[in-house]
Amino acid sequence: MKLKLLKLLYKNSRLSLEEMATMLGAETKAVAAAIDEMEKEGVIRGYKAVIDWERVDNTNVSALIELKVTPKAALGFEEVAETVSKYPEVESVYLMSGGYDLTVIVKGKSFHDVAKFVAKELATMENVTSTATHFVLRRYKESDIQLCDRNSDDRGLYSL
Amino acid sequence: MNYDQLLNPEVLNIQPSGIRRFFDLAETMSEVISLGVGEPDFPTPWQIRKAGIQSLEAGKTRYTSNSGLQSLRETVADYLERKYQLTYDPLQEILITVGGSEAIDGFIRAVVAPGDEVIIPQPSYVCYEPITRLAGGVPVIIETKAEDQFKLTPEALKAAITPKTKALILPYPCNPTGAIMEKEDLEKIAKVLRGTDILVLSDEIYAELTFGGKSHVSIASLPDMKERTVVVNGFSKAFSMTGWRMGYACGPQEILAQITKIHQFAIMCAPTTSQYAAIVAMTECDEIVAEMAEEYDMRRRLIVDGFNRLGLTCRDPKGAFYAFPCIEKTGLTSEEFCQKLLESKHVAVVPGPAFGKGGEGFVRASYCYSTDHIKEALKRIGEFLEELNR
Ligand SMILES: Cc1ncc(COP(=O)(O)O)c(C=O)c1O
Numbered sequence: 251m252k253l254k255l256l257k258l259l260y261k262n263s264r265l266s267l268e269e270m271a272t273m274l275g276a277e278t279k280a281v282a283a284a285i286d287e288m289e290k291e292g293v294i295r296g297y298k299a300v301i302d303w304e305r306v307d308n309t310n311v312s313a314l315i316e317l318k319v320t321p322k323a324a325l326g327f328e329e330v331a332e333t334v335s336k337y338p339e340v341e342s343v344y345l346m347s348g349g350y351d352l353t354v355i356v357k358g359k360s361f362h363d364v365a366k367f368v369a370k371e372l373a374t375m376e377n378v379t380s381t382a383t384h385f386v387l388r389r390y391k392e393s394d395i396q397l398c399d400r401n402s403d404d405r406g407l408y409s410l
Numbered sequence: 411m412n413y414d415q416l417l418n419p420e421v422l423n424i425q426p427s428g429i430r431r432f433f434d435l436a437e438t439m440s441e442v443i444s445l446g447v448g449e450p451d452f453p454t455p456w457q458i459r460k461a462g463i464q465s466l467e468a469g470k471t472r473y474t475s476n477s478g479l480q481s482l483r484e485t486v487a488d489y490l491e492r493k494y495q496l497t498y499d500p501l502q503e504i505l506i507t508v509g510g511s512e513a514i515d516g517f518i519r520a521v522v523a524p525g526d527e528v529i530i531p532q533p534s535y536v537c538y539e540p541i542t543r544l545a546g547g548v549p550v551i552i553e554t555k556a557e558d559q560f561k562l563t564p565e566a567l568k569a570a571i572t573p574k575t576k577a578l579i580l581p582y583p584c585n586p587t588g589a590i591m592e593k594e595d596l597e598k599i600a601k602v603l604r605g606t607d608i609l610v611l612s613d614e615i616y617a618e619l620t621f622g623g624k625s626h627v628s629i630a631s632l633p634d635m636k637e638r639t640v641v642v643n644g645f646s647k648a649f650s651m652t653g654w655r656m657g658y659a660c661g662p663q664e665i666l667a668q669i670t671k672i673h674q675f676a677i678m679c680a681p682t683t684s685q686y687a688a689i690v691a692m693t694e695c696d697e698i699v700a701e702m703a704e705e706y707d708m709r710r711r712l713i714v715d716g717f718n719r720l721g722l723t724c725r726d727p728k729g730a731f732y733a734f735p736c737i738e739k740t741g742l743t744s745e746e747f748c749q750k751l752l753e754s755k756h757v758a759v760v761p762g763p764a765f766g767k768g769g770e771g772f773v774r775a776s777y778c779y780s781t782d783h784i785k786e787a788l789k790r791i792g793e794f795l796e797e798l799n800r
Binding site for chain 2 (some may be wrong): 254258262265269272273274275403405406407408409410
């Protein structure tokens, strides 16, 4: 039940406990307990809306930064990643395989803002050997949700 | 010109579909929340669409053989074996058709001669009766009952059989009732049919959509039933491919050869692009089909629970993607209920009698819609019921 519940929450975390219980064929109490437990365990980290910011304002920008890191002595990837994660400007941090080490998604009010943050905070960090900044121009899909489609149901109103 | 005298009286006598009126009315309204359609909301999975596109890019734009691409027929044979323990010879016992619809039409035309009786359980999908009439056949309707979960009972079947009975239509999982026939139910039907010359058209278009841990069983997989059964299935519902128009018929070579002749002259072959896409559907999409089925299952629970909470008794539909709640306690007929609901709350559901007289007292609500959409529809139906009671 837990995995199905997680899938359901991932898709729509605004369903009521009763609705989720009905949909899963489970008791409301059991669903509530499972959610509590997974929150405590840190499996569920939060509940957020997926927003197409372009439709409200266009001023925020974000960028994907490739970080190359040379782990030294006590400062491995883990420590660098944790430090980077602490900045409120940083949205996501991933350890990568391949040509570079960390992907950092940074958001800011303007291109300038983001560039400044990268130059001042990330590039200067000990163990960070290089950064490459890629600005996001447009978002088409976010957390499994397509932002570009018009959500039109082109089926008729009735068919047999 | 006096067209009424020119045109085929059999065709003139066919009643247009019972939902036409509602459709016209709904078209004039805004913000209609529909639970009215019989097709999936999921788009065709991308890898299937891609296969169609690639076939076009590769210039596969000609006729295929009449029966369909051999590779597709082989794929269908493997699929049926893997899923339903059915074994068919891809060269002689499988025909690729334009939707399940053409397979149904082909079967009835191939076997029904004027005066032959065709037994049709109702409420059920709307095409069997008119096609039987067009073939000069006589539809013999069995009204399945809510207290039997809308299953076909052996008693009702026995009572409907006469020396003129040519075929039985077995429309399970059932649109609109959501009824399924489990193995033991089918065994009882098979027992009545063994030793007779009655053929069976088993319309298994919703076979992939059964719920509550009961997998679909085909009557053709029971002993001695394959020789008298034509299985019709297709890609529309399971793979969200309604617009691709892909289906198939499987059965004894002797019957299939006749259906193939009709198909050859009336159709030539099923759409080539769709045939290439269909191969990918059956070979690469198990996971995504299972995911869609799981999503339907959740919506099914939500809508059934919703109707029951509103006081409209709704049995647990075990298959297809429709809820079939009883609206008798409102004191309205099904038609009145649907019309009033549409007019006052702009919610579209289909009156049960559109699927046969036995559907009176029920409406069909499709749950091929997002949970939010279903919730909004249920909310409006709730308001409607409250206003009725005032
Ligand atoms: C029971 C049943 N059979 C057959 C069909 C025809 O489907 P298709 O021709 O798209 O395969 C439908 C469509 O609604 C149906 O509900």
